[in-house]
Amino acid sequence: MSGKQLAEIKVSSLPKIGDKRAELFHKIGIYNLFDLLYYFPRRYEDRRFVEGLDGVTTGEQVTVFGRIISVEEVKLRRNMSLLRVVIQGNFGSCTALWFNQPFLKRSLHRGLPIAVTGKLERNLYGCEISVNDYEAGSLKNPVHVGRIVPIYSSTENLSQRFLRRIIYQCVRKHANNIRNHLPEELIRELNLMPISQAIMEIHFPRDEDSLVRARESLVYEELFLFQTGLNRIHEKVRSQGVARRPQTTLPEEFLKKLPYALTKAQQKAMTEIRNDLSSRKRMYRLLQGDVGCGKTVVALYALLYVVASGFQGALMAPTEVLAEQHFLSISKLVSGLGVNVDILTGSLGKKEKEQSLQSIKSGMTDIVVGTHALLEDDVVFNHLGLVVIDEQHRFGVQQRDLLLNKAAAPDVLVMTATPIPRSLTLTVYGDLDLTIINELPPGRKKIKTFFLPAKEKSRVYSFVRKELEAGRQVYVVCPLIQESEHFAVEAAVKRYEELCREFSGFNVGLIHGKLKIDEKEGVMDAFRRGEVDLLVATSVIEVGIDVTNASVIIIEGVERFGLSQLHQLRGRVGRGTQESYCVLVGNPNTREAIERIKIMVNCHDGFQVAEKDLALRGPGELLGIKQHGYSDFRVVDIINDLPHFLKMKKYNYLTKIDQHDLWEEINFRFPSLFNVLKI
Numbered sequence: 001m002s003g004k005q006l007a008e009i010k011v012s013s014l015p016k017i018g019d020k021r022a023e024l025f026h027k028i029g030i031y032n033l034f035d036l037l038y039y040f041p042r043r044y045e046d047r048r049f050v051e052g053l054d055g056v057t058t059g060e061q062v063t064v065f066g067r068i069i070s071v072e073e074v075k076l077r078r079n080m081s082l083l084r085v086v087i088q089g090n091f092g093s094c095t096a097l098w099f100n101q102p103f104l105k106r107s108l109h110r111g112l113p114i115a116v117t118g119k120l121e122r123n124l125y126g127c128e129i130s131v132n133d134y135e136a137g138s139l140k141n142p143v144h145v146g147r148i149v150p151i152y153s154s155t156e157n158l159s160q161r162f163l164r165r166i167i168y169q170c171v172r173k174h175a176n177n178i179r180n181h182l183p184e185e186l187i188r189e190l191n192l193m194p195i196s197q198a199i200m201e202i203h204f205p206r207d208e209d210s211l212v213r214a215r216e217s218l219v220y221e222e223l224f225l226f227q228t229g230l231n232r233i234h235e236k237v238r239s240q241g242v243a244r245r246p247q248t249t250l251p252e253e254f255l256k257k258l259p260y261a262l263t264k265a266q267q268k269a270m271t272e273i274r275n276d277l278s279s280r281k282r283m284y285r286l287l288q289g290d291v292g293c294g295k296t297v298v299a300l301y302a303l304l305y306v307v308a309s310g311f312q313g314a315l316m317a318p319t320e321v322l323a324e325q326h327f328l329s330i331s332k333l334v335s336g337l338g339v340n341v342d343i344l345t346g347s348l349g350k351k352e353k354e355q356s357l358q359s360i361k362s363g364m365t366d367i368v369v370g371t372h373a374l375l376e377d378d379v380v381f382n383h384l385g386l387v388v389i390d391e392q393h394r395f396g397v398q399q400r401d402l403l404l405n406k407a408a409a410p411d412v413l414v415m416t417a418t419p420i421p422r423s424l425t426l427t428v429y430g431d432l433d434l435t436i437i438n439e440l441p442p443g444r445k446k447i448k449t450f451f452l453p454a455k456e457k458s459r460v461y462s463f464v465r466k467e468l469e470a471g472r473q474v475y476v477v478c479p480l481i482q483e484s485e486h487f488a489v490e491a492a493v494k495r496y497e498e499l500c501r502e503f504s505g506f507n508v509g510l511i512h513g514k515l516k517i518d519e520k521e522g523v524m525d526a527f528r529r530g531e532v533d534l535l536v537a538t539s540v541i542e543v544g545i546d547v548t549n550a551s552v553i554i555i556e557g558v559e560r561f562g563l564s565q566l567h568q569l570r571g572r573v574g575r576g577t578q579e580s581y582c583v584l585v586g587n588p589n590t591r592e593a594i595e596r597i598k599i600m601v602n603c604h605d606g607f608q609v610a611e612k613d614l615a616l617r618g619p620g621e622l623l624g625i626k627q628h629g630y631s632d633f634r635v636v637d638i639i640n641d642l643p644h645f646l647k648m649k650k651y652n653y654l655t656k657i658d659q660h661d662l663w664e665e666i667n668f669r670f671p672s673l674f675n676v677l678k679i
């Protein structure tokens, strides 16, 4: 049977499971037989029989097997009783103790075969075992003792013994019928087990080695299905493309006009992108590079390449400030090249919005920069050819789909500054091709990073004053208040007033999310032009703001920010050639917050920061996988099984995909994967 067929058998149809019990199973996520067979133990207990007690340390858990010699009930204090059962077997003899289970007396009698497991104590009476679990009567196929026993996560009213018994029965009855999707070659090459055996062994392992092999086999089964699915998607997606053929020299003119030389890494990225765009294959590429490495100009090149080929391009950013920033810098970079750039954000006036929409629809607009306002139904493109998505992980998968669906098969470029492990990009984005910019523009200096306790924050003022006097600019980022932008704004206003007094000889500006778009733009413009010396901001400046003359960023309430966010913020400075500083101010009082600060102070490479963040927080939070509801893996751990991921990538099973049932199984096991591109 395939997984899909197993899933058609509901738990409620199993013997001994009525509606009430079925509900308990639902509580732990088991709805059907597939769920049950793939409900793996949380841990295991070694309850194999010992041959003798001599080698067992007092206090250790031990399991023995023998016959009952005597049963004695001892009344302790009120309502308390103790059952003392002497057991003799090849191991020797011992007394098994049960507390407060007098009813057991009825089922235990002299001569009955019994196995008990529990903690061993030694005293005047000899060896005693406080029974933790037992089995009596016919012990031909013990489930709870006499083996390495699985311990499952359970829920109230669903006993470990009952759950284990049900799983045992199902495994015995059905494991043999599970269809094996693992290719023979792979089983041989990696010394795996066929899946039916692996399922049996992961629940009731013969020994430690076969447990390891069983898990690995299941990991590879899952990876095989996943990888095969990705290959199919890869093929399909890539086959839908349009070869872009520039009709003008726009892309080259643009490059000639750039005020700086491209880094090698940027050039390589552009080449890869150009190859994608000009081929019949559809581009589906992730552009990854640390903050400040110059992704924007690469993306713009891609956009112009597509524009020159007679299509429109769209760039979607996660926040209005960032969209505006992109709009301005792009407009500047393409000025004089005859390219029409428009902006579309939620806070655009009605008339302006109408104009933008009209221009996009008529095809007048070559490049539109926007926020998720681009996703709305009334945004209709004339001939959209390329979608660039900046800081991707802030968008949900569905949101991205909305944009991609605005054209037949647009090329896609996703930009991110968060270097995430390959296994994660696969699971979160599907199989994007990867371009990495691993080089910063020349002349950048390390951003010196310091920490100051909140009560000493005025100590930084004289330093700030010196920088301001030298003509540099400074950011002060106010504490992040996630629950309410209102409070965040209030706090920022207060801080702004304080700093106005403190630095009365300089121009202090304020920017936050509640400002109107033209107000924000006004403040940012003034900061860019150097008219504002010190800019107080809420975390709206987190991504993408680009002012090369800024040399100091002070981040207050540092304990409230995540590591990636801090690294992004720090990247707002160090964009010019001068020495730059990041001062972290706050009251970190958790181990994690202190750890984050240490990492920031010692670590300047975005890749390392991200890796540490991943270790600290786990992938769910880092990438918002939880919010976006992604993780179809039941066995694979997307962090720890990375080596297996990489190994699996070596095997290419494209040919096997024609089997219909395999394809069906992949769809069943990885539903989210197939939503990614609506295949």
Ligand code: ADP
Pocket: 260, 261, 262, 263, 266, 289, 290, 291, 292, 293, 294, 295, 296, 297, 417, 441, 442, 544, 546, 548, 575
């Ligand atoms: P990010 O990758 O973080 O989005 P940006 O694209 O915002 O980085 O670029 C950061 C800054 O570096 C911008 O001011 C940009 O003009 C500048 N820049 C980009 N490429 C180069 C280069 N090759 N040489 C010098 N400066 C560059």
Ligand code: MG
Pocket: 295, 296, 544
């Ligand atoms: Mg950027």
